[in-house]
Amino acid sequence: MFSYILKRLLLMIPTLLGVLLITFTVIQFVPGGPVQQYLVEAKGRTAFGGDAGNAMGYRGAQGVEKQRLEEIKALYGFDKPVPERFVRMLGQFARFDLGKSFFQHKDVWQLIREKLPVSISIGLWTFFLSYLISVPLGIAKAVRAGSRFDTLTSLVVLVGYAIPGFVLGVALLVIFGGQLQWFPLRGLTSSNWDTLSWGAKVTDYLWHIALPITASVVGSFAVITMLTKNTFLEEIRKQYVLTARAKGLSERRVLWKHVLRNALIPLVTGFPAAFIGAFFTGSLLIETLFSLDGLGLLSYESVIRRDYPVVLGTLYLFTLIGLVTKLISDLCYVLVDPRVKFD
Known part of the structure; x- marks a missing residue:
């Protein structure tokens, strides 16, 4: 297993380089880079030139002295x-220095730490609710396969999918946030x-997170x-299930002790x-x-504003986390099922 892990770790290097090289x-x-964005904002104009007749072309550098333009490029x-x-x-x-934002004047690490609590809130609730509801529901559907319960629940979950x-979020906002005013609209x-x-804080947090989590999950x-x-x-x-039943084991024991252990491997x-x-996908x-x-939202705004240190820094971090997570997932096969051998 050690050689397999080492090989996978070494393969991460060209993968990271390829992702960064293509993005870079x-x-x-891409038109309208950070220099043009800076000049546009300095002039108090829109990011697309300031007039409707030229809305598709950047004109931020027009009328700027060449020396001043070179200073901004050097900046x-x-x-x-x-x-x-x-x-x-x-x-x-390589030193895990993700750089500093062009426009927010903060380190990329600091920006990630500031935005992470919101993504953690959405991610944790989405993850746990998905598994806590879906796994028991899937087991119940398997036991009652072909029944009316199986058909109705399949219809419901597929419509939700x-x-x-x-x-769904727009519908929830309009109905429960706007018309009925049962839940807050933002924040x-x-x-x-x-x-x-303390108790009021928990209630207030759950009250605010109810609609976005419902839309996500x-x-x-x-x-x-x-x-x-x-x-x-x-x-x-x-065959082993038939054998267990033939030995006189109860259906409950067969399902929860024998079937569950193997069925939950994937x-x-x-x-x-x-x-x-x-935490990092599907929340924009x-x-x-x-x-x-x-x-x-941080990643989206960084792309729109051409804040390249934030774009590339978060991309590097998320790609690295994704590669490590994929390796851990593959190693879990050995921990869960000893029959799997990487050699």
Whole structure:
């Protein structure tokens, strides 16, 4: 296993380099870079030139002295050749220095720490609710396969899967936030959060997080539920289950002691990827819709403003976390099922 882990760790290096190289190359050809953005903001004009007749072209550099333009380029490091900038960036990332934001004047690490609580809130609730509801539901569907309960629950979870999270979020906001006014429309906590008691803080937090979590979690029920059901059905039909029943074991003991252990292998091995992925994926539209300032919104705004240190820094961090998580998921197969051998 040691040689396998070492080989996978070494393969992460070219993967990271490839991701960073492709992204770095693409952003060199994107119009309206940080220099133009700075000039536009300095003039108090819109990011697309300031007039409707030229809305598709950047004109921020017009009317600026050449010397001043060169100073601004030097400020952002664009006075250096592209290969040199790429090598310098790799040197920073090797030291886990993600750089400093062009426009927010903060280290990228600091920005990630500031936005992480929102993404953790959404990610943890989405992950735990998905598994706590979907796994028992999938087991119940497998035991009652072909029944009316199985058909109705399949219809419900597939309808939830077909509705995009942001569409459901809009409906929840309009109905429960706007018309009925049962839930707040934005934010993770109320403005008087600091003055509330401990119990009131918990209630206020759950009150604010109810709608965004509902919009995030409904679509994830179908995959886990159907995977649990299908793996259970596959195990129930195997010979060892028939043997256990023939020995006189109760159906409850057969299901929970023998079938469950083998049926949950695909789910358990997917825990690391699902747990980490809940923090960093799929939250942009939900965060924007409910005015939650998290990592998804940070990444989107950084792309729009051409804040390249934040874009590349978060990309590097998320890619590294994804590769490590994938390795852990693969190693979980050995821990859960000793029959698996990497050699």
